[in-house]
Amino acid sequence: MSIQTKKLVIGLFGFGVVGEGLYRVLQQTPGLNAEVKRVCIKHADKPRNAPPELFTTDPETLFDDPEINLIIELIDDADAAFHLVTRALKKGIAVVSANKKLLAEHLDLLIELQQKYQAPLLYEAAACASIPVIRNLEEYYDNDLLQRICGIVNGSTNYILSKIFDEDIDFETALRQAQAEGFAESDPSTDVEGLDARNKLCILLTHAFGLRARPQDIPCLGIQQLKQADADYAREKGFAIKLVAQAQKQSDGQVATLVLPQFVAPENLLYNVKQEYNGVVIETNFADKQFFYGKGAGSFPTASAVLSDLSALRYRYRYEYKKLRHSVPTTLSEDYYLKVYVSFEQLYQVPREAFQEIYQWSSAADFCQVSGLLHISQLLEHDWWKNDSVSLILLPDGIIDARTVQTKKYQRKPELVF
Ligand SMILES: NC(=O)c1ccc[n+]([C@@H]2O[C@H](COP(=O)([O-])OP(=O)(O)OC[C@H]3O[C@@H](n4cnc5c(N)ncnc54)[C@H](OP(=O)(O)O)[C@@H]3O)[C@@H](O)[C@H]2O)c1
Known part of the structure; x- marks a missing residue:
């Protein structure tokens, strides 16, 4: 029986903000015919809101279980995730992941493994959490027509900037609140320095322009260097400051790509993207602008994207990476x-x-x-x-x-x- 018709028996790695969120969401969607059979976590002694027999710290328990036909990887360690995800793909097991760092750094190999072992890997939650932007870029937009993607893709920094601008809260307090809400990465410098946004941009570039870029090749600055004087200046001019990840096609066909804080005017669709929300503006030659908006972080919003991947596997959905096979490869612009x-x-x-x-x-x-x-x-x-x-x-x-x-x-x- 193929994965499309049989019950999805899930081996889940991680039971943190997203992993536990997914577990709860699955309990409320019995129609999906999916069951979490085992959960592998790191710390055996942590109290859990689920039956103790579900948990193990031994990944082999999941890989050795012949009933498990889907691995969902929701851990906060990209190196460990690399071993888990490649292991599953090499065994021909379908994988869903939300790990943008893993994907940004290793997507070439992960694409190769998907093809070689005929095992799909889906990762809608890895960019903009609840917003279905990857699948739309992959399926709907033809590469030749797409001119620009421009987005607020990190919920944690957007939450912090909103608190600073709208509620006059200082940076440290805003960061603590973002962590308490579960929006921040385990290592908050990843968010604050723009690295998380850059990882997501690398994933989006693959599906938008067929452009594979290494994170370190994309100029990137986060919000860590912003000063009160900059916020005052922005207010005086009627702007907000947002951390914006963007890619813009140049007249020579190459793509200008960066992550920087940006002054955003009220007429910009990103101006009203606040708190942990994300927004992505897509510009094409003929359709002009389209705007994707939704929660870019948090337990249930992120779990909802994982759930969508899970259900997409039912109808044999997999990324085809069509744009990567264009005869003239798209490259990063340096001019x-x-x-x-x-x-x-x-x-x-x-x-x-x-x-x-x-x-x-x-x-x-x-x-x-x-x-x-x-x-x-x-x-x-x-x-x-x-x-x-x-x-x-x-x-x-x-x-x-x-x-x-x-x-x-x-x-x-x-x-x-x-
Ligand atoms: N939080 C969000 O809003 C959000 C949004 C989009 C994407 N994501 C991505 O989703 C993933 C999970 O994020 P999160 O916020 O849920 O993280 P989290 O709350 O910190 O939870 C991480 C989980 O991973 C487990 N873990 C860590 N290393 C492990 C290992 N080697 N083997 C097995 N389990 C391990 C931890 O185990 P213990 O419980 O034992 O410590 C914990 O349950 C990350 O890749 C993150 O970038 C998160």
């Missing part, structure tokens, strides 16, 4: 410009010559601000923007095609003058 605002403490921290054009420069004894146009090579080849005292924020519509700059067609924003 585009950024319109940015930078604040910093000491003049020597930001080189004037880094800017192709300076719109405005103001400096006082211990605080300086500049807005201007930078070539992306400044972020790819230099480190000045990673200094703790330096805050770099992308201006609205801040990615500029190199050809537009060469022909001087891009527009400065007069309202961004200090």
Whole structure:
């Protein structure tokens, strides 16, 4: 009997925020004909809200059980997850995972194993949790038409920024609240430094543009360097600051890709994406803009995406990775410009010559601000923007095609003058 018709007998790895959420959600969806048979966790002594006989700390118990026909991997350790997921695929067992770090770092191999062992791996929960963005990018959007994806893809940092902006709560308190709500990763620096958003962007690039990128090749800055003065500046201009992951096709067909804090104006669809919500704007040549919105973190919202994968396996759904097989492979662009605002403490921290054009420069004894146009090579080849005292924020519509700059067609924003 194939997995499509027989009962799904699940070996579940992880019983944390998402794992326990999935267990509860499955109890409320008996029609799915799926049962969690064993749960492998790390700490045997932790109290659990489920029958004790369900739990083991020995992964072999799950792999050796001939009845288990689906492995669901929901642990917070990407290295251990790598061994579990590859092991399951090599045994020909279908896998569902929510582990964006694992996927961003090893997707090439995981695609190869899926093909070699004819075992599907689904991971809708790994990007934007409850929002069905991966399957839509994979199935609906033709690569030639897709021009841009631009999103708030990390619920934890969006929650923190919302608390800072809307409730005037300080960073540390907001982070503690995000952790208490279960939105933050076990290691919160992964969220705060933008690495989680970058991992998700790597996954989205695969399904949107057929572009396989290594996380370390994507310029990335989180919210850790933002200062009160930046928030005050944003408020004064009527902007919000959001951590935005984006990819924009350039006129030469390559894709400009980055994760940066960005000033977002009220007319931008991402402006009202608040708290732990995520939002992704997709732009195509003919359909113009489309907007995906929903909860990007949390127990039940994330479990709902895992549940959707589980039910998709019933009708033989698997990712085909069609766009990866395009005759001309899509590549990361290293030739585009950024319109940015930078604040910093000491003049020597930001080189004037880094800017192709300076719109405005103001400096006082211990605080300086500049807005201007930078070539992306400044972020790819230099480190000045990673200094703790330096805050770099992308201006609205801040990615500029190199050809537009060469022909001087891009527009400065007069309202961004200090
Ligand atoms: N939380 C969210 O909102 C969210 C959203 C989207 C995706 N995700 C992803 O979902 C996954 C799980 O996240 P989470 O928030 O549920 O994490 P979590 O609450 O920290 O729970 C992690 C679970 O993994 C178990 N574990 C860790 N290492 C293990 C190992 N080697 N073998 C077996 N079990 C192990 C832990 O066991 P113990 O209970 O014994 O410690 C715990 O039950 C992560 O990949 C995360 O990135 C989370």
